[in-house]
Amino acid sequence: xxxxxxxxxxxxxxxxxxxxxxxxxxxxxxxxxxxxxxxxxxxxxxxxxxxxxxxxxxxxxxxxxxxxxxxxxxxxxxxxxxxxxxxxxxxxxxxxxxxxxxxxxxxxxxxxxxxxxxxxxxxxxxxxxxxxxxxxxxxxxxxxxxxxxxxxxxxxxxxxxxxxxxxxxxxxxxxxxxxxxxxxxxxxxxxxxxxxxxxxxxxxxxxxxxxxxxxxxxxxxxxxxxxxxxxxxxxxxxxxxxxxxxxxxxxxxxxxxxxxxxxxxxxxxxxxxxxxxxxxxx
Amino acid sequence: xxxxxxxxxxxxxxxxxxxxxxxxxxxxxxxxxxxxxxxxxxxxxxxxxxxxxxxxxxxxxxxxxxxxxxxxxxxxxxxxxxxxxxxxxxxxxxxxxxxxxxxxxxxxxxxxxxxxxxxxxxxxxxxxxxxxxxxxxxxxxxxxxxxxxxxxxxxxxxxxxxxxxxxxxxxxxxxxxxxxxxxxxxxxxxxxxxxxxxxxxxxxxxxxxxxxxxxxxxxxxxxxxxxxxxxxxxxxxxxxxxxxxxxxxxxxxxxxxxxxxxxxxxxxxxxxxxxxxxxxxx
Numbered sequence: 001x002x003x004x005x006x007x008x009x010x011x012x013x014x015x016x017x018x019x020x021x022x023x024x025x026x027x028x029x030x031x032x033x034x035x036x037x038x039x040x041x042x043x044x045x046x047x048x049x050x051x052x053x054x055x056x057x058x059x060x061x062x063x064x065x066x067x068x069x070x071x072x073x074x075x076x077x078x079x080x081x082x083x084x085x086x087x088x089x090x091x092x093x094x095x096x097x098x099x100x101x102x103x104x105x106x107x108x109x110x111x112x113x114x115x116x117x118x119x120x121x122x123x124x125x126x127x128x129x130x131x132x133x134x135x136x137x138x139x140x141x142x143x144x145x146x147x148x149x150x151x152x153x154x155x156x157x158x159x160x161x162x163x164x165x166x167x168x169x170x171x172x173x174x175x176x177x178x179x180x181x182x183x184x185x186x187x188x189x190x191x192x193x194x195x196x197x198x199x200x201x202x203x204x205x206x207x208x209x210x211x212x213x214x215x216x217x218x219x220x221x222x223x224x225x226x227x228x229x230x231x232x233x234x235x236x237x238x239x240x241x242x243x244x245x246x247x248x249x250x251x252x253x254x255x256x257x258x259x260x261x262x263x264x265x266x267x268x269x270x271x272x273x274x275x276x277x278x279x280x281x282x
Numbered sequence: 283x284x285x286x287x288x289x290x291x292x293x294x295x296x297x298x299x300x301x302x303x304x305x306x307x308x309x310x311x312x313x314x315x316x317x318x319x320x321x322x323x324x325x326x327x328x329x330x331x332x333x334x335x336x337x338x339x340x341x342x343x344x345x346x347x348x349x350x351x352x353x354x355x356x357x358x359x360x361x362x363x364x365x366x367x368x369x370x371x372x373x374x375x376x377x378x379x380x381x382x383x384x385x386x387x388x389x390x391x392x393x394x395x396x397x398x399x400x401x402x403x404x405x406x407x408x409x410x411x412x413x414x415x416x417x418x419x420x421x422x423x424x425x426x427x428x429x430x431x432x433x434x435x436x437x438x439x440x441x442x443x444x445x446x447x448x449x450x451x452x453x454x455x456x457x458x459x460x461x462x463x464x465x466x467x468x469x470x471x472x473x474x475x476x477x478x479x480x481x482x483x484x485x486x487x488x489x490x491x492x493x494x495x496x497x498x499x500x501x502x503x504x505x506x507x508x509x510x511x512x513x514x515x516x517x518x519x520x521x522x523x524x525x526x527x528x529x530x531x532x533x534x535x536x537x538x539x540x541x542x543x544x545x546x547x548x549x550x551x552x553x554x555x556x557x558x559x560x561x562x563x564x
Contacts, residue, residue, distance in 0.1 A: 047343045055445075057534045060331045128534065160442040163337075171460065175455050252339045254411065257545050 005025055014237070016043040016246070018077030018224065020068045023051035023237050024131070024253075024260050025159070025197035026083030029106070030245065031264040032223035033081075037230070043075050044083075047276060049250035052159060053086040054128025054195070061130065065091035067276045069099050077101065078235050081226055085127050085194045085218060089136035110192050115148060117214050118119035118190040124183040125152040127161070127194030137194055139223035151186045155179045155195075162200045163256045167263065172201070176208045184213065192216045221280035246270040286532070296387035298323040298517070298528070299508065300359030302350045305333035306535075306542050307479035308365030312507035313546040315363075318511070320475070323525035325357050326365075329558060331532035335368040336477070343412065347373035349558045351381050352424060359383065360517050363508055367392075367409050367476045367500060370417035386511055391503035392474050399496050400472040406465040406495070407434040409476030410441070419476055420474025433468050437461045437477075443527065444482045445538040449545065454483070455544060458490045466495065474498045482545050530554040 017037075023046050030044055045068055047053075053061050065087045072080055078104045080095065082088045088105030095103045106200055125137040131156040141150050157175050171240050182189065191213050193199060200219050208214065211235045230236045239244060249257075249266050262269055299319075301312055304517060312326055322415055329335075335343050347369045354362055362377065362385045364370045371388030377385045396405045407419040414436040423430050439457050448454050465473065473495050481499050488497065500504050512518045519525060529550050531539075543550055 049338060051337070055536060055538075055562055057331070060533050156446055157439075157442055164438055171453060171456050174305060174456070178453065252341050254337060 007023060015076050015078035016041040017079055017081060018045070018079040019070030019083045020045040020047070020065075020072060020087070021084040022046070022053035022064075022086065022195055024256050025195065027161075027247075027260050027266060028079060028196050028199045028219035029083035029222050029266055031266055032219045033226060034245065034266070036223045036227055037243075039237045039239045039241065039243050041231075041237065042245045043072065043077055044245065044247045045071060045274065046249045048253070048270070050278075052128070053084060054130050054156065054159065056086075056130060057134075058090045058130070058134070061087055062091040062094050064097055064191050064276075066098065069095055071274065071276055073099065074100070079104065079226070079229065081222065082106065083196050083219070083222065085131045085195050085196060089131045089134040098132035102220070102229055103108070104226055106196065106218040106222040107136050107140050107194075110194060110216055110218040111137055111144060113221040114192045114216045115141055115144045116218060118148065120187065120189045121145070121147055122149045122151070122185075122186070122188050122190075124188035124191040125150060125194050126155045126158075126179065126183075127152075127189065128158055129154040131194055137192060143206070146237045151183050151188055153179060155184055158201055159195065159197045162197050163259070165259045167200060167204065170220070172204050173207065176201070176204050180208060184209065188213060190216060192212045193218055200260070201273060245269070246272065248274045250274060250276050293349045293527065295358035298325040299361055300325050300327070300354030300357060300367045301363040302327040302329070302347075302354060303478055304328070304335035304346075304368065304484075305330050306538050307444075307477065308358060309542050309548060310478050310481045310501035311365035311504050313362065313509060313548055314501045316527065317549070318509055319506045319519075319525075320549065321519045321521045321523065321525050323513075323519065324524045324527045325354065325359055325365065325433040326328040326527070326529045327353060327556065328529070328531045330535070331558075334410070335366060336412050336438065336441065338368075338412060340372045340412070340416070343369055343372040343462055344376050346550070347377055348564060351377055353556065353558055354529070355381070355383070356383075361386065361508070361511065363504065364388065365478050365501070367377045367413045367478060371413045371416040378476055384502070384511055384515060386508055388500040388504040389418050389422050391507035392433050392476060392498055392500040393419055393426060396472050397426045398472045399498060400430065402469065403427070403429055404431045404433070404468070404470050404472075406470035406473040407476050408437045408440075408461065408465075408473065408480065411432075411436040411438055413476055419474060433470055435461055435465055435467050440483055441477065441479050444479050445541070447537070447541045449482060449486065454486050455489065458477075458483070458486050462487070462490060466491065469496060472498060475500055482542070528554065530556045532556060532558050
């Protein structure tokens with residue numbers, strides 16, 4: 001992989017922030033970035049031809065992530081935001097090792113926010129099967145505070161419920177209760193929404209949990225961490241006008257893009273269709 | 283693509299039946315084949331690294347299917363069974379055009395069984411988003427009997443519910459009711475389970491529908507069609523002992539393989555891990 005900055009000679013502050021996810025869910029991170037960093041240009045890649053990553057193996061998720069990073073570097077991105085908890089959990093070390101630009105995931109910012117939020121030092125984490133199985137949140141949280149207890153639970157029905165658009169439904173409320181009841185009875189006072197889809201279920205989860213448990217939104221905390229990174233590396237856009245948002249998918253958009261667009265109130269123009277190929281063959 | 287029979291010179295009756303699906307669901311077809319054709323050797327490929335196909339575009343599903351067909355031909359398969367409704371709906375014409383062995387899908391056998399079963403000539407079809415959007419069942423049914431009315435509905439929550447193992451659950455019963463109630467009120471007397479996962483929900487669906495609606499199991503009817511095809515083409519195994527079953531996946535097996543194994547009572551030995559690559563590059 002080459003460093004695009006060196007190839008083009010363009011100043012770093014004119015380059016886009018590259019954001020990727022297995023699908024559409026990572027647009028929750030884009031939404032948070034647009035609010036926090038309105039002048040930044042963003043290039044988003046959703047790997048909808050291979051979505052979801054959440055049930056797949058570490059080796060496969062790592063391979064897919066490296067392929068997408070190569071595409072983002074071709075787009076001249078100044079930083080790579082892994083807006084997918086599964087890819088952050090399984091592929092971040094390899095991405096950091098190989099990419100010539102800073103890489104930021106959603107796990108570390110979420111873990112920091114959770115440790116800051118908990119009062120009783122008992123944190124719940126929910127996510128896809130792959131994210132929970134990886135133990136990435138436990139490791140990140142315990143590295144910050146070894147006295148914290150972590151209760152983790154995979155919630156594989158949440159993503160399809162969200163993609164069906166059943167955000168306000170008795171069925172969704174029952175699935176929320178089925179998954180979260182053991183964590184609540186276990187005594188957590190903070191819950192990390194460890195999947196970028198989950199902020200779309202925030203209200204349903206809030207209805208069940210009430211005020212007793214504080215929610216940590218990984219999308220929100222990731223955006224804050226990106227701002228810190230850009231400041232630290234002197235990579236903030238110089239522009240005083242609103243940055244552009246380009247959205248590319250590996251499979252044509254379906255109804256869920258409309259669900260996300262409406263729920264997130266995001267202005268998305270024409271969606272590009274891109275094919276991701278193994279870097280060695282591209 | 284080469285015709286493996288011509289390469290090896292081995293008699294056709296010693297070759298395996300090649301069966302593929304986007305994931306594990308196609309094992310319901312394998313189960314039906316084992317019962318009906320116990321002496322046949324079967325090679326099964328589940329594309330779990332890219333599962334599910336049901337929400338993806340026609341072009342992507344066709345590309346994935348052709349890649350898998352190339353792998354099955356390398357395995358010397360004498361016929362290709364597309365044990366996936368989405369791939370049958372979207373990729374069958376291209377597979378038939380390019381494969382040098384007979385190809386059989388699940389749509390045509392299911393349509394024939396449904397037309398034979400209906401009394402009031404009103405058939406319901408359920409499947410993934412991609413299968414329903416393709417209109418493949420409507421076309422196949424109306425080609426058999428233009429006087430039949432077809433009511434179709436995508437049920438994208440069924441596969442994740444099955445993969446979660448919630449086969450007997452109040453949540454599943456509610457989702458079944460949510461999806462099927464409009465079809466029942468519309469007056470169907472026959473329902474095609476147009477996804478190879480769905481036979482695992484047969485009891486939950488039967489609980490809701492009772493005796494009023496007859497279920498057409500695409501796995502069962504596909505197996506019957508395979509037997510007819512092998513007889514017609516003189517491709518039946520000569521063996522009088524039980525054939526072998528080889529299962530290969532593109533991503534390591536997860537808990538759902540155990541759900542399927544138990545529910546289907548299938549003897550699956552060591553699962554192979556195989557990577558599918560574009561034929562042009564393999």
